[in-house]
Amino acid sequence: MSERLPSTYAVLEQHGVDRRTFFKYCTSLAAIMGLEASMVPKVMAAMETKPRIPVIWLHGLECTCCSESFIRSSHPIAQDIVLNMISLDYDDTLQAAAGEQVEEIRKKIMKDYKGQYLLAVEGNAPTRDGGVYCMVAGQSFLDILKETAADAKAIVAWGACASYGCVQNARPNPTGAEPVHKIITNKPIINVPGCPPISEVMTGVLAYILTFDQLPELDRTGRPKMFYGQRIHDKCYRRAFFDAGQFVETWDDEGARKGWCLYKMGCRGPMTYNSCPTVKWNAGTSFPIGSGHPCIGCSEPNFWDHGPFYERMADSVPLPGIEATPDQVGKTLAVLTGAGVTAHLASYWARRAGKRVAGKPVDPENTTGEVK
Amino acid sequence: MAQRIVVDPVTRIEGHLRVEAMLDDSSHIHDAVSSGTMWRGLEVILQGRDPRDAWAFCERICGVCTTVHALASVRAVENSLGITVPRNADIIRNIMFLTQMVQDHVIHFYHLHALDWVDVVSALKANPGATAALAQKVSPSWPTATEGYFKDVAGTLSKFVASGQLGIFQNAYWGHPAYKLPPEANLMAVAHYLEALKWQKELVKIHTIFGGKNPHPNYLVGGVASAIALNGDNAINIERLTMVKGLISDAINIVENLYIPDLLAVASFYPEWTKIGGGLGNYMCYGDLPQNGIGDVAKFRFPRGVILNKNLSEVLPVDPADPAQIQEEISHSWYRYPGGKDALHPWDGVTEANYTGPKPPFKQLDENKAYSWLKAPRWKGQAMEVGPLARMLMGFASGRADYKEVVTAALGKLKVGPEALFSTLGRTAARGLESQLAVHWLMDEYDRLIANLKGGDSTTADTQFWDPATWKPESRGYGFTEAPRGALGHWVHIKDRKIANYQIVVPSTWNASPRDGKGQHGAYEAALIGTPVADPKRPVEILRTIHSFDPCLACASHVFGPDGEKLVEVKVR
Numbered sequence: 001m002s003e004r005l006p007s008t009y010a011v012l013e014q015h016g017v018d019r020r021t022f023f024k025y026c027t028s029l030a031a032i033m034g035l036e037a038s039m040v041p042k043v044m045a046a047m048e049t050k051p052r053i054p055v056i057w058l059h060g061l062e063c064t065c066c067s068e069s070f071i072r073s074s075h076p077i078a079q080d081i082v083l084n085m086i087s088l089d090y091d092d093t094l095q096a097a098a099g100e101q102v103e104e105i106r107k108k109i110m111k112d113y114k115g116q117y118l119l120a121v122e123g124n125a126p127t128r129d130g131g132v133y134c135m136v137a138g139q140s141f142l143d144i145l146k147e148t149a150a151d152a153k154a155i156v157a158w159g160a161c162a163s164y165g166c167v168q169n170a171r172p173n174p175t176g177a178e179p180v181h182k183i184i185t186n187k188p189i190i191n192v193p194g195c196p197p198i199s200e201v202m203t204g205v206l207a208y209i210l211t212f213d214q215l216p217e218l219d220r221t222g223r224p225k226m227f228y229g230q231r232i233h234d235k236c237y238r239r240a241f242f243d244a245g246q247f248v249e250t251w252d253d254e255g256a257r258k259g260w261c262l263y264k265m266g267c268r269g270p271m272t273y274n275s276c277p278t279v280k281w282n283a284g285t286s287f288p289i290g291s292g293h294p295c296i297g298c299s300e301p302n303f304w305d306h307g308p309f310y311e312r313m314a315d316s317v318p319l320p321g322i323e324a325t326p327d328q329v330g331k332t333l334a335v336l337t338g339a340g341v342t343a344h345l346a347s348y349w350a351r352r353a354g355k356r357v358a359g360k361p362v363d364p365e366n367t368t369g370e371v372k
Numbered sequence: 373m374a375q376r377i378v379v380d381p382v383t384r385i386e387g388h389l390r391v392e393a394m395l396d397d398s399s400h401i402h403d404a405v406s407s408g409t410m411w412r413g414l415e416v417i418l419q420g421r422d423p424r425d426a427w428a429f430c431e432r433i434c435g436v437c438t439t440v441h442a443l444a445s446v447r448a449v450e451n452s453l454g455i456t457v458p459r460n461a462d463i464i465r466n467i468m469f470l471t472q473m474v475q476d477h478v479i480h481f482y483h484l485h486a487l488d489w490v491d492v493v494s495a496l497k498a499n500p501g502a503t504a505a506l507a508q509k510v511s512p513s514w515p516t517a518t519e520g521y522f523k524d525v526a527g528t529l530s531k532f533v534a535s536g537q538l539g540i541f542q543n544a545y546w547g548h549p550a551y552k553l554p555p556e557a558n559l560m561a562v563a564h565y566l567e568a569l570k571w572q573k574e575l576v577k578i579h580t581i582f583g584g585k586n587p588h589p590n591y592l593v594g595g596v597a598s599a600i601a602l603n604g605d606n607a608i609n610i611e612r613l614t615m616v617k618g619l620i621s622d623a624i625n626i627v628e629n630l631y632i633p634d635l636l637a638v639a640s641f642y643p644e645w646t647k648i649g650g651g652l653g654n655y656m657c658y659g660d661l662p663q664n665g666i667g668d669v670a671k672f673r674f675p676r677g678v679i680l681n682k683n684l685s686e687v688l689p690v691d692p693a694d695p696a697q698i699q700e701e702i703s704h705s706w707y708r709y710p711g712g713k714d715a716l717h718p719w720d721g722v723t724e725a726n727y728t729g730p731k732p733p734f735k736q737l738d739e740n741k742a743y744s745w746l747k748a749p750r751w752k753g754q755a756m757e758v759g760p761l762a763r764m765l766m767g768f769a770s771g772r773a774d775y776k777e778v779v780t781a782a783l784g785k786l787k788v789g790p791e792a793l794f795s796t797l798g799r800t801a802a803r804g805l806e807s808q809l810a811v812h813w814l815m816d817e818y819d820r821l822i823a824n825l826k827g828g829d830s831t832t833a834d835t836q837f838w839d840p841a842t843w844k845p846e847s848r849g850y851g852f853t854e855a856p857r858g859a860l861g862h863w864v865h866i867k868d869r870k871i872a873n874y875q876i877v878v879p880s881t882w883n884a885s886p887r888d889g890k891g892q893h894g895a896y897e898a899a900l901i902g903t904p905v906a907d908p909k910r911p912v913e914i915l916r917t918i919h920s921f922d923p924c925l926a927c928a929s930h931v932f933g934p935d936g937e938k939l940v941e942v943k944v945r
Contacts, residue, residue, distance in 0.1 A: 052535070061410060061412050063386075063432050063435040063438075063926045064434070065432070065435020065438060065587040065588055067435070068435045068438065069435075069587055071569065071572065071573065072572075072573040072576065072586065073573070074573065077570060077573075078573075079569055082539060086539075087539045088539045088540050089539055089540075092381050092384075093383070093384065093385075094384065094483065095383040095384065095544075096384075096540060096545075097383065097543045097544040097545070098381065098383040098384070098915055099378065099379040099380060099911075101543045101544065101545075102381060102543070105542060105543050129727060130731065130732065132727045132729070132731075132732065133410065133411045133413075133725075133745075134409065134410045134411075135388065135390075135732050136381050136388055136409065137380045137381055138378075138380060138733050138734045138735060139732050139733045140733075143732070166432070167414065167417065167429055168412040172416065173417075174413030174416045175411065177412070196587055199573075250838065251594060251599075251832070251833035251835050251838065252599050252831060252832045252833040252835070256599040257599045257607050258604060258606055258607070259599075259604070259605075259606025259607055276585075282577045282579075282580040282585065282586055283573070285577045285580040285615075286580045286581055286584055286585075287580075287584055287585060288583075288584030288590055290584060291580070291581065291583060291590070291598045292584075292598040292607065293584050293590035293597035293598070296590075307421065307425050308421070308422035308424065309422075309425045310424055310425070
């Protein structure tokens with residue numbers, strides 16, 4: 001496909017973007033991918049030589065929050081992605097064409113770019129009753145997904161719906177809605193969960209693929225480690241209040257006005273892997289905990305069935321390991337993880353009490369639960 | 373020649389919609405079918421859950437009109453439990469509501485609807501200097517109306533086209549004779565498409581400040597979760613508040629100097645569309661934007677009421693709690709009511725999915741049978757249109773001065789009378805005029821918040837009934853709002869601290885509804901009838917009218933199951 005397609009830089013240059021602006025653009029791309037400054041030349045090289053990859057963006061059972069999040073991206077902005085980075089050839093939400101013309105495009109891209117196009121999936125497929133709960137152009141979405149995935153290079157599963165199932169897959173899952181990886185099993189799939197995912201995480205995943213010509217490293221649930229590698233709890237700016245035992249006890253109380261820890265209000269930060277506290281939302285404006293509401297764990301599998309949301313995570317189950325990686329945590333049930341946090345809290349205070357007896361200062365680096 | 377045309381998927385909407393239109397010998401639409409082709413079963417999923425969590429589930433009905441379902445949900449639960457939220461919470465909710473409405477309307481105009489009127493390819497022929505002159509005339513206060521700017525945009529566009537990869541712009545109806553704008557107006561609109569795309573991500577930061585994120589900001593039964601501490605450094609304080617104010621100021625600039633001028637400029641080239649697409653002529657609003665608590669309906673900025681047969685001299689009362697007024701019918705929907713009933717009020721709503729449509733893949737639906745995942749909501753047995761046009765007409769007919777001012781000004785600029793409002797273009801214009809009202813109300817609401825804080829009240833939540841142990845064993849409630857697409861209602865039945873029943877009647881269910889038992893069309897169907905279609909292979913006229921309603925199909929298609937009852941297995945023929 002590369003002969004017939006200009007690179008991102010070629011396109012930018014043609015519309016009068018100078019080298020300096022291009023450099024700034026690549027620097028911001030590198031920053032969002034968490035790369036050091038030394039990597040900027042590599043990003044630039046990629047943008048100078050890579051063609052715009054065709055993307056087919058399907059919509060199944062969903063609410064379009066992923067598309068909405070995508071267009072909120074501040075770096076790179078949506079315009080740059082759509083005009084300069086990818087060729088968004090099919091997307092029912094933004095497409096100018098309609099009806100049969102739009103289905104023609106999907107079939108043409110599948111044929112012309114066999115094995116080369118990226119398939120982005122927003123939402124998921126109802127599998128019950130022949131897929132009649134979601135139909136596009138008189139065809140079941142289930143069939144469209146299978147048909148379009150067959151010759152895709154890789155699949156990006158946007159959001160909790162495509163990654164894990166999300167709300168329509170919550171008990172009792174009346175339509176038999178299933179995430180992409182349950183239906184397509186012979187393609188590389190990158191799960192980008194969240195309801196929706198953070199906009200810069202979405203664009204960052206695409207930028208990574210285009211820049212390095214490889215898929216990002218994934219954890220055991222298929223999420224890119226670069227954005228889902230650490231727990232919200234461990235990166236949360238309110239963590240110090242957790243450690244200090246300072247909690248919001250009820251809405252609008254003294255603790256709420258002082259911005260204390262929301263753990264007792266049901267916060268799922270301790271079991272949730274996402275970039276909310278670091279990348280934050282809407283160009284770094286805030287994130288749920290920062291605006292006084294507990295995390296509901298929307299980037300975790302089956303989070304809808306781990307409620308009630310305002311109930312403190314369960315306890316009385318043995319601790320699976322305090323400082324767990326997502327892979328380790330994934331091997332235990334969410335309730336166990338919750339128990340881990342409770343135990344984490346308990347062990348912290350036990351340690352602290354022990355240290356007090358020992359008359360030593362608290363070591364903030366010691367989070368292993370071990371009394372040194 | 374008489375024929376049937378199918379548009380599926382209808383693009384630039386939320387969700388999955390199919391339209392079939394029957395053309396007569398003179399190529400006018402003489403009948404139409406609107407079918408929602410998705411269903412997620414959210415109300416079934418809500419059963420047995422904690423009612424305080426319901427807003428989060430409901431919010432995921434739609435990520436485009438994100439917040440409106442959360443708002444209707446917390447209001448339904450509060451109504452059921454007897455909770456009155458503090459004044460600050462009411463105002464902050466109004467601010468979040470208006471933020472969403474303005475941002476959503478701007479996105480709809482530029483990114484979902486504009487391409488029905490604007491020919492992107494024609495913009496390539498524009499002269500940048502002449503475009504700058506046009507832009508200066510259209511909006512003298514907008515700063516980028518320069519030749520250099522339009523030259524850059526034209527360059528971007530031509531190189532994009534030259535790359536051979538047209539992306540979302542490929543294979544559309546470009547060059548269709550129904551496109552009437554001169555190349556310069558097309559280039560201006562394309563430039564502003566890109567500007568609006570850059571801006572839309574800004575205003576929603578207000579949601580992030582109060583709700584932590586957008587899309588899908590957080591809501592709370594009893595108030596808002598974001599505490600206010602005027603002398604604190606980790607809650608809403610003056611830094612956060614001034615950011616909100618700045619974002620509102622920018623939004624006023626966008627609406628007044630970009631959206632409204634563009635809307636009127638584009639509309640002036642399509643006068644015939646003030647005579648097409650009127651449809652039902654019945655309009656309904658629940659009202660919203662409480663100024664004195666949700667119970668004081670007379671003080672809402674958006675008035676409540678019904679207008680029948682385009683009669684602006686009478687506004688009839690609406691009561692969402694009256695079982696005789698709002699009912700959902702299913703004679704043409706893929707559902708089944710027990711006991712063979714035709715229509716049920718949402719509190720008594722019962723549905724079993726019952727797909728009887730053709731087995732996919734299929735070519736055509738049969739309008740004489742069931743043909744949609746949407747039910748047919750009716751007010752006292754009548755089909756209604758809801759949305760911006762309904763709201764503007766309700767304000768106008770209720771004698772509100774602010775409505776009269778913006779409506780009269782726009783009609784004057786377009787040199788048309790009030791009857792022009794009952795049309796496709798009237799609907800599109802109403803959305804813009806509503807944004808104009810809404811963006812100034814947004815600043816008013818901000819000022820009200822500041823005044824309340826200045827008065828010493830910084831309370832944001834009422835926690836008296838937070839603990840389920842304080843609840844009555846059984847209660848019912850309803851919540852409502854005026855979503856961007858129209859009147860939205862949620863009805864909840866709480867029993868033993870859990871959701872026993874939950875029912876949602878959504879704006880796009882009213883507008884995109886199928887026929888009812890009496891054969892009355894829904895609003896989309898009625899609006900399409902009589903529309904001329906120049907080229908049946910490229911029916912841009914259908915898109916114009918359908919998009920003028922701003923369809924939201926993930927919202928519209930839903931179903932409700934009775935207590936503990938399993939969904940019936942669907943038989944695919």
